[in-house]
Amino acid sequence: MLEETLKRAKILIVDDQESNVRLLERLLQQAGYTTLQSTTDSRLVLPLFTEFRPDLILLDLMMPYLDGFAVMRALEVHIPAEDYLPILVLSANITADAKRLALQAGAKDFLTKPFDAIEVLLRIENLLRTRFLHRELQIQNEMLEERVRERTHQLLQSEKLAAMGSLLAGVAHELNNPLSVVMGQAALLQQTARGGAIADRAGKIAAMHTGLVSKGTYEGEIEELLRR
Numbered sequence: 298m299l300e301e302t303l304k305r306a307k308i309l310i311v312d313d314q315e316s317n318v319r320l321l322e323r324l325l326q327q328a329g330y331t332t333l334q335s336t337t338d339s340r341l342v343l344p345l346f347t348e349f350r351p352d353l354i355l356l357d358l359m360m361p362y363l364d365g366f367a368v369m370r371a372l373e374v375h376i377p378a379e380d381y382l383p384i385l386v387l388s389a390n391i392t393a394d395a396k397r398l399a400l401q402a403g404a405k406d407f408l409t410k411p412f413d414a415i416e417v418l419l420r421i422e423n424l425l426r427t428r429f430l431h432r433e434l435q436i437q438n439e440m441l442e443e444r445v446r447e448r449t450h451q452l453l454q455s456e457k458l459a460a461m462g463s464l465l466a467g468v469a470h471e472l473n474n475p476l477s478v479v480m481g482q483a484a485l486l487q488q489t490a491r492g493g494a495i496a497d498r499a500g501k502i503a504a505m506h507t508g509l510v511s512k513g514t515y516e517g518e519i520e521e522l523l524r525r
Contacts, residue, residue, distance in 0.1 A: 299429065306425050309351035310335035311342055311368065312387070313360040317410075321355060321387075321417075328418050339363040343371050351382075352428055353421065358388035358399060369402040381431040383424035387412060 308330060312318050318335045325333055334349045336342065339360045346354075354372075358365035365386060376382050383405040388395060391409045399407050405427075406420050 299426070302429055303422060303425050304329045305332055306330065306352040306429075307332045307334070307349060308353045308355065308421070309333075309342075309345060309349060310355045311339060311360075311365075312355075312357040313337050313339065314357075317357070317387075324414055324418065325421075339365075339368055342368050343375070346372060346375065353425055354382070354384045355421075356384055356386050356404070358386055358390055358395065366398065366402050369399075369404065373403055379435065381428050383428055385417075385420060385424060387417070 308325060310318050310321050310333065312321070312335075315337055318337060322333055322335060334345060334351065336345060340362050342363070356365050356368060360368075363371070365388070369384060372382075372384075384403055386399045386404040386407045387410055388399070388407070389410040396407045405424055408417055408420060
């Protein structure tokens, strides 16, 4: 699967020499790469980058108008910090300073011209592998972060429900105490009245409050609220 993805990678070739561009295109096509774009005008790199969205850039250093360093500076603001976009510099400048400056400017690798065909293909494959593995890791991290957010939300909801249940249980307890006193007084009044309208009224009061303080009433209300 990864091998097929690598061959479909988008590769942008930037070199002011037409012969170098054609050489790289043939080399890549023979290796099985199918999605190539190229230019000999470094001023076109930024619009090409925006339209083509390459997975790898093969970049010459010494070019008219904009050299490779200027191109990398222009691209820097368009590449997200969390993204890994490999730039392979191919240059005839073999000095150590040129390599150091290119790597500091944003290049991920550096090869001198004339380059060995096998070596450049291996460098390209390694850079593309790193890019796609980095992208896969990003996707996995995003999925993990989403699961963490969902789990955190569930825990918060559980804590809210637990707090509500505790609160309602406390309210039920606070109501039961005065209602029990009312029931006791109603029972005493019923006994003292020994019949008649007052005894009947006291009986009704006791019966009504017995229903209110029954265990099933408050537990049922609490369970219903917790299910919402």
